[in-house]
Amino acid sequence: MNYISTRGNTPKMQFSDVLLMGLAPDGGLMLPETYPQIDRATLDTWRHLSYTELAFEIMSLFISDIPSDDLKALIDKTYTSTVFNSDDITPVTPLYDKVFLLELSNGPTLAFKDMAMQFLGNAFEYVLTKKGERLTVIGATSGDTGSAAEYALRGKENIEVFMMSPHGKMSAFQRAQMYSLDDKNIHNIAIKGMFDDCQDIVKALQEDADFKAKYSLGTVNSINWGRILAQIVYYFKGYFGATTHNDEKVSFCVPSGNFGNVCAAHIARMMGLPIDRLIVATNENDVLHEFFTTGNYAPRKAHETHVTSSPSMDISKASNFERFVYTLLAQDGSQVSRLFDDVKTGKGFDLADKLTDIQGKFGFVSGKSTHADRLATIKKVYDETTRLIDPHTADGVKVALDVQKQGETIVVAETALPIKFEETITQALGKIDLPRPPHTIGLEDNLQYVTVLENDARLVADEIYRKVTAR
Numbered sequence: 096m097n098y099i100s101t102r103g104n105t106p107k108m109q110f111s112d113v114l115l116m117g118l119a120p121d122g123g124l125m126l127p128e129t130y131p132q133i134d135r136a137t138l139d140t141w142r143h144l145s146y147t148e149l150a151f152e153i154m155s156l157f158i159s160d161i162p163s164d165d166l167k168a169l170i171d172k173t174y175t176s177t178v179f180n181s182d183d184i185t186p187v188t189p190l191y192d193k194v195f196l197l198e199l200s201n202g203p204t205l206a207f208k209d210m211a212m213q214f215l216g217n218a219f220e221y222v223l224t225k226k227g228e229r230l231t232v233i234g235a236t237s238g239d240t241g242s243a244a245e246y247a248l249r250g251k252e253n254i255e256v257f258m259m260s261p262h263g264k265m266s267a268f269q270r271a272q273m274y275s276l277d278d279k280n281i282h283n284i285a286i287k288g289m290f291d292d293c294q295d296i297v298k299a300l301q302e303d304a305d306f307k308a309k310y311s312l313g314t315v316n317s318i319n320w321g322r323i324l325a326q327i328v329y330y331f332k333g334y335f336g337a338t339t340h341n342d343e344k345v346s347f348c349v350p351s352g353n354f355g356n357v358c359a360a361h362i363a364r365m366m367g368l369p370i371d372r373l374i375v376a377t378n379e380n381d382v383l384h385e386f387f388t389t390g391n392y393a394p395r396k397a398h399e400t401h402v403t404s405s406p407s408m409d410i411s412k413a414s415n416f417e418r419f420v421y422t423l424l425a426q427d428g429s430q431v432s433r434l435f436d437d438v439k440t441g442k443g444f445d446l447a448d449k450l451t452d453i454q455g456k457f458g459f460v461s462g463k464s465t466h467a468d469r470l471a472t473i474k475k476v477y478d479e480t481t482r483l484i485d486p487h488t489a490d491g492v493k494v495a496l497d498v499q500k501q502g503e504t505i506v507v508a509e510t511a512l513p514i515k516f517e518e519t520i521t522q523a524l525g526k527i528d529l530p531r532p533p534h535t536i537g538l539e540d541n542l543q544y545v546t547v548l549e550n551d552a553r554l555v556a557d558e559i560y561r562k563v564t565a566r
């Protein structure tokens with residue numbers, strides 16, 4: 096399988112090289128040249144596979160430069176019941192009539208990001224060892240990516256991690272998860288700004304070719320192709336879990352911010368998984384909802400981004416969105432370049448003329464929810480089913496129930512566990528004891544290690560220089 100850039104100006108590459116890349120040299124995102132097509136006979140045999148067997152079948156279609164035995168070993172090492180707390184890895188549980196939860200949050204940091212990041216950590220180590228290289232990973236997080244990356248990369252010999260997070264914007268649990276790590280290769284930087292500011296700093300450092308080469312910068316944020324690939328697997332697994340037969344169709348509802356999770360669902364659908372609709376759920380930061388209902392993509396500025404009770408979705412410029420737009424525009428790299436040059440200057444673009452394709456051919460629908468909706472949904476679900484859901488999953492459940500058609504089966508991605516967002520759960524339900532996995536007991540009492548910096552890419556570059564030379 097060859098990989099190409101959405102801007103059409105990068106030579107073809109293999110998986111191992113794409114894995115270590117951030118943006119493509121031409122500013123685009125890397126994608127496989129084609130999406131492999133899964134026929135009915137294959138789908139029938141896949142229905143009965145374990146998570147690791149399924150992951151191997153799917154990833155093998157996209158990876159041609161890692162020997163099969165090595166890939167299998169990487170997958171077996173990653174998706175264990177010890178790390179993910181269940182033999183199913185991603186169990187599907189019923190919530191309401193024809194509404195299911197796809198549990199993606201049983202990994203080390205209690206959010207779906209672990210699903211991909213744990214694989215990425217092992218795959219990075221493997222590829223770097225093979226090439227005899229080191230990597231400096233820089234990333235931006237609104238809460239969950241950062242901790243998932245740090246837990247996946249902590250203690251890895253050939254990797255240094257610098258993670259930018261918005262100062263004072265994450266939950267107490269999220270801060271404790273990241274900042275309490277004392278591994279020598281993990282460096283937390285809190286930026287006085289919003290998540291999008293952190294993301295802009297990562298982009299600025301990436302675009303500085305000298306800096307990038309000097310520190311062999313890589314990224315694990317959601318534009319990383321390896322993450323998208325690992326996420327495709329659980330849409331297949333979730334489909335099999337919610338159905339009994341491959342004649343059935345399901346829709347997936349995905350609480351969204353950077354469009355990484357739902358992008359994997361879109362690719363699974365393109366591969367032929369019988370998905371009816373892809374329901375994009377946003378919070379008050381509804382730039383994606385606006386696009387999927389009007390065709391107008393109008394990314395907002397950092398100061399226009401709301402701080403909400405589903406903070407991992409407080410994103411106003413969806414970094415993975417370009418991957419879908421590339422497919423929507425029939426792989427026209429030069430048009431994609433023009434549109435995203437306009438995004439860069441803050442203009443955005445209008446694809447209202449493509450709305451029929453967006454909603455019909457590609458099956459996208461969307462909805463949004465507010466803080467009050469989240470509280471009401473958490474309470475409703477708890478009262479009616481005794482199930483506790485986190486605020487992000489509540490965005491998804493709210494939108495799923497809003498848009499569900501007669502007879503439609505909807506699988507909602509559970510993207511985090513409630514204990515990560517205790518303040519909001521308490522607001523919705525009053526003080527109740529939330530289940531806490533053993534490894535997180537007492538977490539908030541640990542010492543924290545973090546450097547607070549003004550919103551300025553140069554200050555971050557200096558910090559990286561200081562820390563890397565000190566090692």
Ligand SMILES: *Cc1c(COP(=O)(O)O)cnc(C)c1O
Nearest residue numbers: 239351352353354355356407510
């Ligand atoms: C990251 C995250 C999201 C948003 O996922 P994207 O891939 O950025 O769309 C939703 N919920 C939780 C809990 C997250 O951590």
